Amino acid sequence: MRIFSCLYRTLYGSAALVPLVLLLVISLSPARPVIAEPKQTVFDLSNDFSFEANPNKVWQYGYTPTNTLSVDQFRFQKNVTFDTTGVGFWHPDKNNGPGPDYYPYIACNKSNKTQLVFGGLAFRPGEVAMESSRSGQYGLIRFVAPENGSYEISAKYEGIHYGLSTTDVHVLHNSKSLFDADIDGYGGDPDFHKVEGANPRAEYSGKVALRKGDTITLAIGYGKNKTNSCDTTGLFAKITLADH
Ligand SMILES: [Ca+2]
Numbered sequence: 430m431r432i433f434s435c436l437y438r439t440l441y442g443s444a445a446l447v448p449l450v451l452l453l454v455i456s457l458s459p460a461r462p463v464i465a466e467p468k469q470t471v472f473d474l475s476n477d478f479s480f481e482a483n484p485n486k487v488w489q490y491g492y493t494p495t496n497t498l499s500v501d502q503f504r505f506q507k508n509v510t511f512d513t514t515g516v517g518f519w520h521p522d523k524n525n526g527p528g529p530d531y532y533p534y535i536a537c538n539k540s541n542k543t544q545l546v547f548g549g550l551a552f553r554p555g556e557v558a559m560e561s562s563r564s565g566q567y568g569l570i571r572f573v574a575p576e577n578g579s580y581e582i583s584a585k586y587e588g589i590h591y592g593l594s595t596t597d598v599h600v601l602h603n604s605k606s607l608f609d610a611d612i613d614g615y616g617g618d619p620d621f622h623k624v625e626g627a628n629p630r631a632e633y634s635g636k637v638a639l640r641k642g643d644t645i646t647l648a649i650g651y652g653k654n655k656t657n658s659c660d661t662t663g664l665f666a667k668i669t670l671a672d673h
Contacts (some may be wrong), residue, residue, distance in 0.1 A: 432482040472572060474647075474666040478537045480509045480517045490519045492533040496565025500604055500646045503569055506535060514544040516552055531659060532562035535570060543618045549591040550661045553619035557639035558589055558663045559653035561596065570647040570666070574639035578673030582637060583665045584608070584647055587616035587630040592659025594626075595652040600633045603644055605668075608633035611652060612662050636671065 472487055474588070479485040483505055490506045493499055501645035502512035508530070516538045519545065524530035536559070538544050545551055559568030563586060588594030593614050600608040610633075614626010648664055651657045 453646050456637050459567045469575075470584060470670040472541035472668045472670075474557055474664070475537070478539065478555075478615075480511075480519070480537075481537075483507075483519065484573075487573050487575055488572065490531050490535045491569040492521055492562075496544060496562070496567070496650070497650055498567055498599060498601075498650065500569065500571075500601055500644065500648075503571060503646075503673035511594065512546050514538075515540055515548055516544050516546050517657060519617040532560060533566050535559050535568055536661075543621060545621060549616045549659075551577060551591070553618050553663065554588075556589070556617075556663045556665065558660045558661050559611060559649040561652075561657045563657055565651045565655060565657075566649045567648045570664070572645040572647075572666075572668050574641055574643045574645075576641045576673055578639060579671045580637055580639050580645075581669040581671050582607075582633070582635055582645060582666075583668075584664065585630070586610070586612055586632070586649070588612045588614050588626060588661075589663040590659045590661040594629075594660050594662045595654050595661045596657070597650040597652050598631055598664075599648040599650075600663060601646040601648065602637055602639070602643075607635060607637070609638045613652075617663060 431553050459563055477488055483490045491503045493502050498636045508523050509517055511517045520531050522530040537557045555652050558673040559661045586598040594612050595610045598610050598612055612629035614625055614629030615622050616629030649662050
């Protein structure tokens with residue numbers, strides 16, 4: 430009996446020591462180096478684009494409730510669809526195809542080759558595109574500055590609809606306009622359709638001081654002809670934190 434009692438005490442004592450030994454080993458282990466992720470300073474709309482999240486870090490996908498370019502009325506897109514090529518579309522809400530809650534949309538070709546969508550829209554690799562609604566609601570993409578600093582902004586718009594896009598395109602800092610232009614024509618991938626029209630492309634570049642939380646809004650409307658027919662307009666945008 431005494432033997433068993435002794436054995437029990439020995440085993441129990443060893444087991445009780447295990448947590449203490451582990452704690453000692455962990456506390457004496459050299460600290461693991463903390464590898465900080467490099468801070469993102471280049472914000473590329475195409476590279477960063479997401480169909481899973483909205484807001485998506487510094488980017489937000491939205492629209493206006495009316496045909497007034499009122500950035501303070503920004504509404505978030507909520508619903509995503511994909512066409513057969515894999516090009517995705519953010520929409521205001523669930524819908525039954527072209528009509529209410531389908532427009533304004535924000536689309537992106539995440540593949541590495543130009544995709545022909547609906548037989549008449551050519552999306553270059555990574556290209557984002559927007560189309561206004563029939564009533565002239567704007568498609569909006571918003572960048573929210575992550576910190577105070579000087580930012581270099583580049584925005585390139587181009588008509589990508591074979592029916593020749595007729596849109597108004599804009600860049601705003603908060604509610605202040607930085608750039609306004611009209612797109613009239615096709616300025617997309619020339620291997621898919623010839624470049625034509627009075628103004629198939631428009632480009633803005635500039636350096637702007639932003640405070641944390643300031644917004645840069647990229648907007649597309651239905652243009653002077655006040656119809657969104659054949660209006661799909663592509664966009665490549667990059668915002669770089671230059672000095673801070
Ligand atoms: Ca139009």
